[in-house]
Structure formats: structure tokens, C-alpha cells
Amino acid sequence: MTTAKQRGTVTRIVRDKGFGFLSGADDGRDYFFHRSACSDFVALVNGSRVTFTAAPDNPKGPRADHVDLVEQ
Numbered sequence: 001m002t003t004a005k006q007r008g009t010v011t012r013i014v015r016d017k018g019f020g021f022l023s024g025a026d027d028g029r030d031y032f033f034h035r036s037a038c039s040d041f042v043a044l045v046n047g048s049r050v051t052f053t054a055a056p057d058n059p060k061g062p063r064a065d066h067v068d069l070v071e072q
Contacts, residue, residue, distance in 0.1 A: 003053055008064070010048040022050060022064055029054075031064035038067040 006026040013020040018035040031052070035041035044050070048069055055065040 005051045005053060005066075007070070008050050008052055010044050010046055010050060013044055013046060020044065022052065022067070024052075024054075024062075024064075027054075029062050031062045032058075032060065033064040033067050037065045040069055043069050 006024050008022040008024045008026075008031065010020055010022045011030070018041070020033055020035075022031050022033060023029075024031060031054070033052070037052075037055075038044065044067075049071045050067050050069055052064040052067045055063040057063060
């Protein structure tokens with residue numbers, strides 16, 4: 001786990017469930033994120049560029065925290 005901000009791109013948003021997935025540009029991993037980890041979940045769309053920190057992996061895989069929109 002790293003606490004440094006990474007860059008990534010939102011690949012899928014599941015609005016009704018309140019979560020999404022992003023692909024990390026810096027490490028190539030795919031990350032899950034919950035709306036509570038986002039500064040502005042409503043503004044995110046597929047293809048949004050974001051910064052985030054990698055949280056400890058959960059049993060299902062990598063998790064993103066502190067997800068912030070950079071650009072649409």
C-alpha cells in the first residue's frame with residue numbers, strides 16, 4: 001500500500017449501488033471505490049480522470065481511497 005497520490009481513470013460507475021471501478025495509470029491495477037471515498041461521486045462518469053490513494057487490498061482485490069476528480 002502506498003499513501004502517495006496516484007493517477008487513474010474511472011472505468012465503471014454503478015450509481016444505484018454507490019460504487020465504481022478505476023484503472024490506475026501509475027501501476028496498471030484495477031481498483032474498487034465506494035462513494036464515501038470520493039470528494040464528488042455525483043460528478044464522476046466513465047472516463048473521468050482522477051487522483052486517489054491505494055488503500056489496503058480487501059479480499060476481493062485492490063481498493064481506492066481519497067478519490068478526487070481531475071478532469072472529465
